[in-house]
Amino acid sequence: MNIFVINSGSSSLKYQLFRLPAEQPLCSGLVERIGLDNSVITHKVFPAVGEEQVVRRTLDLPDHRAGLREVLQLLTDAEIGILQDPNEVEAVGHRVVHGGESFAATTIITPEVKREIKRLFPLAPLHNPANYVGIEVAEQIFPQAQQVAVFDTAFHQTLPEYAYRYALPEELYREQGIRVYGFHGTSHKYVAAQAAAYLSNPQARLITVHLGNGCSMAAVRGGVSVDTSMGFGPLAGLVMGTRSGDIDPSVIFHLIGQLGYDAEQVSNLLNKRSGMLGLAGNSDMRDISRALEAGDERATLAYELYAYRIKKYIGAYAAVLNGLDAVVFTAGVGENDALVRRLVCQELDFLGIELDEAKNATRSPGIREINQKESRVKVLVIPTNEELEIARQCEELLSTKD
Numbered sequence: 015m016n017i018f019v020i021n022s023g024s025s026s027l028k029y030q031l032f033r034l035p036a037e038q039p040l041c042s043g044l045v046e047r048i049g050l051d052n053s054v055i056t057h058k059v060f061p062a063v064g065e066e067q068v069v070r071r072t073l074d075l076p077d078h079r080a081g082l083r084e085v086l087q088l089l090t091d092a093e094i095g096i097l098q099d100p101n102e103v104e105a106v107g108h109r110v111v112h113g114g115e116s117f118a119a120t121t122i123i124t125p126e127v128k129r130e131i132k133r134l135f136p137l138a139p140l141h142n143p144a145n146y147v148g149i150e151v152a153e154q155i156f157p158q159a160q161q162v163a164v165f166d167t168a169f170h171q172t173l174p175e176y177a178y179r180y181a182l183p184e185e186l187y188r189e190q191g192i193r194v195y196g197f198h199g200t201s202h203k204y205v206a207a208q209a210a211a212y213l214s215n216p217q218a219r220l221i222t223v224h225l226g227n228g229c230s231m232a233a234v235r236g237g238v239s240v241d242t243s244m245g246f247g248p249l250a251g252l253v254m255g256t257r258s259g260d261i262d263p264s265v266i267f268h269l270i271g272q273l274g275y276d277a278e279q280v281s282n283l284l285n286k287r288s289g290m291l292g293l294a295g296n297s298d299m300r301d302i303s304r305a306l307e308a309g310d311e312r313a314t315l316a317y318e319l320y321a322y323r324i325k326k327y328i329g330a331y332a333a334v335l336n337g338l339d340a341v342v343f344t345a346g347v348g349e350n351d352a353l354v355r356r357l358v359c360q361e362l363d364f365l366g367i368e369l370d371e372a373k374n375a376t377r378s379p380g381i382r383e384i385n386q387k388e389s390r391v392k393v394l395v396i397p398t399n400e401e402l403e404i405a406r407q408c409e410e411l412l413s414t415k416d
């Protein structure tokens with residue numbers, strides 16, 4: 015079965031085409047700068063024999079629709095195309111960030127499911143609208159395919175009630191669904207399963223640390239999420255590229271009451287102008303890292319604050335789990351930024367976390383163990399693969415459907 019997976023973000027779109035059950039990737043790609051000048055598509059083809067091919071195109075893509083149409087052109091291109099016809103795609107798996115309380119599992123997309131995804135727009139304003147457009151375009155481009163939604167929130171539906179409820183009047187939960195949902199579930203689930211297999215311990219107590227543009231952590235025991243750092247929307251918890259993470263809500267009252275902000279301006283401030291962008295003037299960790307190396311003080315503080323917040327959650331989740339077998343770093347920053355990992359892990363030897371500096375600084379593909387030999391807790395770097403996890407979940411759903 016050919017499954018095309020779409021992971022659309024606010025200004026970018028990642029995709030991969032897999033053949034299952036072999037889990038063979040046929041091609042993958044990234045469309046960046048959608049809606050800005052000079053959008054870029056990087057498209058990789060993995061032939062059964064021979065070298066991988068990379069095509070890079072710079073063009074103007076006003077929206078996700080235009081981006082996906084260009085991707086379809088590459089998929090069916092006479093020279094490098096993988097498909098003769100779009101109908102060779104039997105299913106399209108969509109990453110949908112917010113599924114609310116309605117979706118605890120992977121779901122076939124129906125008009126009702128689309129209405130629910132739309133209803134949740136205000137709760138994930140950077141994500142659900144882009145996910146929705148991805149679905150609408152895929153329905154046109156691959157009209158014969160089953161459209162399937164895989165929700166970021168689903169993996170965290172196992173949180174105990176005392177972890178997912180806020181100390182607010184009960185009716186706000188019962189009538190309005192105000193509670194912790196948690197996000198990046200597909201990634202936390204994928205790396206937690208990889209870590210448990212690596213440790214040969216299905217019951218492992220794990221802290222998974224997903225550091226991409228959005229950042230979140232999960233406490234996982236026996237493959238089940240028991241707590242997570244994001245909340246009602248993908249804004250709480252860690253410091254992110256442009257999002258503040260945890261702040262005292264009194265700041266919001268001050269912004270509104272004393273500084274004249276309205277709700278939309280507060281949302282814009284906390285979602286789009288805060289985090290590393292607010293602290294260091296840049297949201298991309300590679301740029302901040304270069305600034306830090308050049309001695310920029312704002313970049314230095316931003317790194318310290320970013321790592322300190324992660325460290326506090328490690329302490330909290332070690333307590334939640336009553337012990338710890340491994341800390342797992344993943345996603346763009348978690349997989350690549352050795353300094354972040356070093357700052358997070360320093361002075362955690364009381365918890366049994368002892369990083370090996372040389373292993374931490376060395377790069378290699380696949381799972382890496384970067385702790386000292388005698389460290390009681392393993393520190394692992396595990397590349398995430400949300401697209402593969404989505405494809406697996408689609409196949410599982412579709413093969414048990416009839």
Ligand SMILES: Nc1ncnc2c1ncn2[C@@H]1O[C@H](COP(=O)(O)OP(=O)(O)O)[C@@H](O)[C@H]1O
Pocket residue numbers: 023225226227228255297298299300301303345346347350351
């Ligand atoms: N080699 C690297 N060193 C440090 N940071 C990196 C590196 N490669 C990617 N990143 C960072 O990873 C982040 C993006 O991560 P990614 O998981 O792709 O995010 P998302 O899926 O949310 O777009 C960016 O901040 C980027 O700078």
Ligand SMILES: CC(=O)OP(=O)(O)O
Pocket residue numbers: 023111141166197198226227228229248
């Ligand atoms: C939920 C979320 O924050 O996703 P991303 O990291 O892709 O922005």
Ligand SMILES: [Mg+2]
Pocket residue numbers: 226227
């Ligand atoms: Mg991501």
